[in-house]
Amino acid sequence: xxxxxxxxxxxxxxxxxxxxxxxxxxxxxxxxxxxxxxxxxxxxxxxxxxxxxxxxxxxxxxxxxxxxxxxxxxxxxxxxxxxxxxxxxxxxxxxxxxxxxxxxxxxxxxxxxxxxxxxxxxxxxxxxxxxxxxxxxxxxxxxxxxxxxxxxxxxxxxxxxxxxxxxxxxxxxxxxxxxxxxxxxxxxxxxxxxxxxxxxxxxxxxxxxxxxxxxxxxxxxxxxxxxxxxxxxxxxxxx
Amino acid sequence: xxxxxxxxxxxxxxxxxxxxxxxxxxxxxxxxxxxxxxxxxxxxxxxxxxxxxxxxxxxxxxxxxxxxxxxxxxxxxxxxxxxxxxxxxxxxxxxxxxxxxxxxxxxxxxxxxxxxxxxxxxxxxxxxxxxxxxxxxxxxxxxxxxxxxxxxxxxxxxxxxxxxxxxxxxxxxxxxxxxxxxxxxxxxxxxxxxxxxxxxxxxxxxxxxxxxxxxxxxxxxxxxxxxxxxxxxxxxxxxxxxxxxxxxxxxxxxxxxxxxxxxxxxxxxx
Numbered sequence: 001x002x003x004x005x006x007x008x009x010x011x012x013x014x015x016x017x018x019x020x021x022x023x024x025x026x027x028x029x030x031x032x033x034x035x036x037x038x039x040x041x042x043x044x045x046x047x048x049x050x051x052x053x054x055x056x057x058x059x060x061x062x063x064x065x066x067x068x069x070x071x072x073x074x075x076x077x078x079x080x081x082x083x084x085x086x087x088x089x090x091x092x093x094x095x096x097x098x099x100x101x102x103x104x105x106x107x108x109x110x111x112x113x114x115x116x117x118x119x120x121x122x123x124x125x126x127x128x129x130x131x132x133x134x135x136x137x138x139x140x141x142x143x144x145x146x147x148x149x150x151x152x153x154x155x156x157x158x159x160x161x162x163x164x165x166x167x168x169x170x171x172x173x174x175x176x177x178x179x180x181x182x183x184x185x186x187x188x189x190x191x192x193x194x195x196x197x198x199x200x201x202x203x204x205x206x207x208x209x210x211x212x213x214x215x216x217x218x219x220x221x222x223x224x225x226x227x228x229x230x231x232x233x234x235x236x237x238x239x
Numbered sequence: 240x241x242x243x244x245x246x247x248x249x250x251x252x253x254x255x256x257x258x259x260x261x262x263x264x265x266x267x268x269x270x271x272x273x274x275x276x277x278x279x280x281x282x283x284x285x286x287x288x289x290x291x292x293x294x295x296x297x298x299x300x301x302x303x304x305x306x307x308x309x310x311x312x313x314x315x316x317x318x319x320x321x322x323x324x325x326x327x328x329x330x331x332x333x334x335x336x337x338x339x340x341x342x343x344x345x346x347x348x349x350x351x352x353x354x355x356x357x358x359x360x361x362x363x364x365x366x367x368x369x370x371x372x373x374x375x376x377x378x379x380x381x382x383x384x385x386x387x388x389x390x391x392x393x394x395x396x397x398x399x400x401x402x403x404x405x406x407x408x409x410x411x412x413x414x415x416x417x418x419x420x421x422x423x424x425x426x427x428x429x430x431x432x433x434x435x436x437x438x439x440x441x442x443x444x445x446x447x448x449x450x451x452x453x454x455x456x457x458x459x460x461x462x463x464x465x466x467x468x469x470x471x472x473x474x475x476x477x478x479x480x481x482x483x484x485x486x487x488x489x490x491x492x493x494x495x496x497x498x499x500x501x502x503x504x505x506x507x508x509x
Contacts, residue, residue, distance in 0.1 A: 023440045037504060068504075071504075071507075074339055075339070075501075076338060076339065076501065076507060077334070077501060077504045077506070078502045078504075095343065096341045096343065097343045099339055099343075100341045102338050102339065102384060104335075106332065106335055108332065110331055110333070110335075111331070111332040111333050111335050111336050112331075112333065113256065113260065113330075113331075113333060115259070115260045115263040115264075116256065116259055116260065116263075116329070120256075120259055123252070124252050124253075124255075124256045125336065125340075126338065127248055127249045127252030127342075128249045128252060128253070128336070128340040128341070128342040128347060129340055129341055129342070130245045130248075130249060130340075130341040130342055132244075132245075133248060156263075171337070200344070220448070236345025237334060
């Protein structure tokens with residue numbers, strides 16, 4: 001199975017914003033986002049635009065607001081001020097339409113039902129993602145295959161290694177063919193080969209006009225990044 | 240595929256998920272049944288002590304108590320199990336997936352109440368069978384089928400409380416907040432173990448202004464033919480009224496709590 005994965009190509013990640021067509025329609029647009037937690041202002045007016053077909057990386061030290069920004073983009077947290085648009089839609093007003101287009105991976109290794117098998121977790125997600133029943137087997141198979149989970153499909157999730165669990169979480173994130181994917185530290189616990197699988201999934205996403213924003217404290221050349229940003233004093237700046 | 244069919248399919252997936260998780264703990268159902276059968280046995284021996292005007296024979300009190308115990312078990316499942324499940328979803332991080340799913344957190348939470356209800360109906364039937372076969376409780380077979388419509392109406396009138404407790408769990412990020420107090424209170428004022436006529440006047444009014452007393456009264460009447468506390472029409476009306484009032488109120492409370500938690504940024508905290 002491993003031989004089928006694409007070869008890893010080291011890519012520069014910082015100091016670049018590679019040939020992005022900024023006039024193409026944005027999959028994600030964050031405008032002047034401000035968010036406070038108590039007396040602390042985490043985001044002080046963050047702007048970010050991820051055009052269609054673009055994979056963007058967002059860096060910054062621990063506590064700089066990366067997760068908060070991703071949660072705001074996903075509609076989990078509401079900003080104190082500013083605007084969010086997912087493929088031109090407001091997540092607060094068009095929640096269902098936005099979430100159909102959105103794939104989200106949180107940091108850590110949670111958000112799985114440990115007592116269910118890999119396939120049962122994917123089937124459940126496909127159903128609540130409102131994938132049509134006739135399309136579910138095809139998309140589940142594709143997702144299992146994309147992250148090379150076929151051999152683990154009938155294994156219970158609480159018996160998997162942390163890296164395998166991360167692949168299951170990624171499989172769920174990409175299962176319903178979202179057009180915008182938000183990934184919070186997606187490379188955690190992944191070995192070199194699994195990173196190749198994730199990179200291939202990102203390439204496939206961009207190839208069909210989708211976009212992704214992934215974040216991590218430090219950059220990794222193993223994953224595609226057409227644009228690199230970092231959070232500095234609560235604002236997004238080019239890395 | 241229509242939006243309604245998509246939602247029903249997703250709700251069925253939530254029920255299936257809960258079923259699969261429940262059966263993955265292989266001995267849980269058996270252990271619960273043994274516990275319930277022991278409780279019934281305990282009440283059988285306690286009932287041997289009862290010889291009062293309201294219950295001329297020990298068997299008549301046992302039949303009365305059996306139905307109370309069965310309904311209490313259904314209430315516990317309806318009111319407290321979904322709250323505990325939500326707490327597990329928050330701790331396990333799976334609530335985040337529901338929150339971000341097109342099906343949505345509110346619908347997912349509503350669907351979470353279905354499996355515990357179905358599970359409690361199965362255990363209730365097992366208890367009824369046990370009481371009938373082992374202890375000879377006489378069931379009123381002629382009116383027994385009426386348990387289904389009354390049970391559905393009762394479940395609808397209780398469900399609002401269960402959903403309201405979900406909102407409280409979201410707000411407080413604690414499991415079983417409120418539900419255990421309510422269940423204890425229901426045990427006291429709804430005629431589960433003794434007739435509400437024994438309550439002092441200052442407390443009896445509480446038994447009149449909630450849906451649990453009429454549900455218990457009607458279910459007991461159709462199962463073991465005890466006399467009714469009030470006219471059927473009034474009891475049904477109370478249950479319909481509570482269902483109509485509480486369900487939209489509780490769903491609205493869950494929705495508002497989610498909005499509030501999103502604004503505060505605490506929706507994924509546990």
